[in-house]
Amino acid sequence: MKKIETFAGVFKARGVERRDFLKFCSLISVSLGLAPALVPRIVHAMEHKPRIPVLWLHGLECTCCTESFIRSSHPIAADMILNMISLDYDDTLNAAAGHQFEEIRKQIMEEYKGKYILAVEGNAPLKDNGVYCMVGGQSFTSMLKETAENAMAVISWGSCASFGCVQNAKPNPTGAVPIHKIIKNKPIVNVPGCPPIAEVMTGVITHLLTFGKLPELDRLNRPKAFYGTRIHDKCYRRPFFDAGMFVENFDDEGTRKGWCLYKMGCKGPTTYNSCSTIMWNEGTSFPIKSGHPCIGCSEPGFWDNGPFYTRLAEVPFVASDSGADKVGMYAVGAAAAGMAVHAVGTAIKKAKNDSDSNPTQEG
């Protein structure tokens, strides 16, 4: 663990030409949506920084976040974990097990005090002394606290770590809570989604590596670069929404013509995520493109925000192309009380609304 290399060094050692290295850096900047002027800074960062150790813990979860992470196409997972970061501790990929595995965690915590990233997938059950998630004979909760102690920053992967996700849905039998309820004294980046999009996950890390600081966050601690707008704001079916053309059942003509899924329960109007822009699996598709309504999987408490196929509260539809139709709701059916936010479906007003209009309920 003593000798520390830079990205550029590793690239050079791999026989990657400087020209290709520069190309790689500008690709990263494109994938992060950055101005070309920033490329030199990326190059500089890659040339001078050692690989940051990452300790990746797994609590109550389903490992879909790890699975999503290894689907990343730019950068690909192998480059990420072998050349950009040092993924020293991860249940899913590490060769060592048992006490050899635990030694790694302890060693990094010691040798890289304040210089490692703690990435958490899943969350911690607080009920009954944490017996619902135990690792190496200790509760996951105590392991989490211990590992966070010397971390530079914490990344909460997925809706589990960010907001609670499925085990935290009512009645939350194990007392599962998101990471920020337990770790209070560290910068935390929430990367929600069930799972988050692969390139969003690798994008969060490359942002940190490249610019040397965490991405700007909204009030729910989500990176603005990926959670700044609603699915609905950039959905390619939006013209049909505005025109009042809706799928009424999954076997009708509108389904085959790709009309709006609002009436089938689409949560796109209340969901902040990058699905309709970056899309999934290297831009192959996203739920709405495959004809399924968005279930809002990156929103706090989405499991309890009403049945997935029940439309968001009744809307007086003005079939118009002016984009001025108002959608006065933000919750589902009868459960609407208390969460009503006045959403306006135009791009201009949306900028102001931003995430501040988002329900803050944990769930």
Added chain:
Amino acid sequence: MSKRIVVDPITRIEGHLRIEAVLDENNVIKDAYSSGTMWRGLELILKGRDPRDAWAFTQRICGVCTTVHALTSVRCVEDAIGAQIPPNARIIRNLIDVTQHTQDHLVHFYHLHALDWVDVVSALSADPKETSRIAQSLSAWPKSSPGYFKELQTRLTKFVESGQLGIFSNAYWGHKAYKLPAEVNLIAVAHYLEALDFQKEIVKIHAVFGGKNPHPNYTIGGMTCAIDPNSDNAINIQQLNMVKKIIDDTATFIDQVYIPDLIAIAGYYKGWLHGEGLGNYLSYGNFPQTADPASGLWPSGAILGKDLATIHEIDLADMGQVQEEIARSWYTYSKGDQAALHPWEGETNPKYVGPDLPYEYLDTDHKYSWLKAPRWKGNPMEVGPLARVLLQYAKQEPMIVDTVNGVLGALDVGPEALFSTLGRTAARGIECKQTAGFMSKFYNQLIDNIKAGDYQVFNNDLWDPERWPKECKGFGYTEAPRGALAHWIHIKDKKILDYQIVVPSTWNASPRDGKGQPGAYEAALANTPMEDPEQPLEVLRTIHSFDPCLACASHIMDMNGNEITTVKIV
């Protein structure tokens, strides 16, 4: 003098698993104990919800074998309310499912299992020319030049010299149980990286039909991915071409990389035939070809005591067949802890009575796991690829018989070698070749239907819960990559009254039952000699050969939705 070793956490699996093993004075495992150390309690969470949403909740049981719970759940709800799905929906579901099997097996072999056999550090001393010669003798895979391996080796050397070993830190490199020559290790490392890159391509098929992976979308009554070859907003020839290309590339990768590697690696370990285990195998069958769930390409049946001549029939609705016990699990039953309950009458009352945290050892003489112990007619059973391959072999399925005999012949071992850790690993590869073939079969079925003018993927008849019976019960099943999976549901007044799941890894990772019979992992670990008890490589080999998925295993659903009692720490 006997000693006890603990491996916790077991890495390269899904979820949280702990193994404790008692060794004799010759370092041979006498007794092993498998403990699932997490529980999420989804049974209470599902109660009272819209049954049409159940697929999404149950899908989050597992993100590794993503899709299998969603599929089983829609089958389960459709069975309960009596919904029929169009042939295209059945074919697309089969295609998504078989894509999952193929990708999951590939990832398991290279990323979760290979490092039990492959010494990464030894690859540093390989001769790239000799590596190239060996690689080219194994297969026609084009990435096999001396230059390719040299470049990789240089990268690897720099990586190791950097001192930041990442996922390869502090592992068992140089362990005596590693038997591969340096050159074969280098080939395996190359393919570890190539497979890591390629696996993400395979699941793009999920994105086409289900919008994303992990966790693609399903719906009851069919699928939502409209097909219309003349629409620019539905699945048309452009997307189908993409699917076709992925299918072809996948078959090539399996044939030219996975299978040759499997045979090459197994050839050096055929003297290590430990890990036989129970000798009892169970499979529910899968990939229905008509509306009848029993019309699957994979057969159902049970094998007892390695007797391939007698295949026992299975009935999931028979109260005396599939049952769960909790005598050695952290639960109680109202009828007493010795009871064995069918899912229809199941109970989930968690009660942790293990040692105070943190602990050094579990109390393995009493209760020691969050997993229940499922039993078939009282027998502990192994589920998964080996069970399925043995069943098809016994039933003389030609493709399986040919491939199994081919692999056994190439390794120069008899059929008894199948009953081992290595046999389990080989069965997964053999099955992967079969599933890669099914991908293309199902694709062709879909194309034939579209050609004939059938675009329907969804049946709206029973979408509206108003049209459902007031009260109904049903079950759905599949074979997940890791084995037999079934869901049971009870719907009342359009809501979920009860939901029950018995998953593959609960069968395999189960603790002992009321009669003291060990589960599949526990039985397979017994009698295994260890080179060095401090370095549990042999334990990892056998456990990984089952491909554990503990998040699945510990999501026991409670048919009767009993309230969870307060847990006392004793």
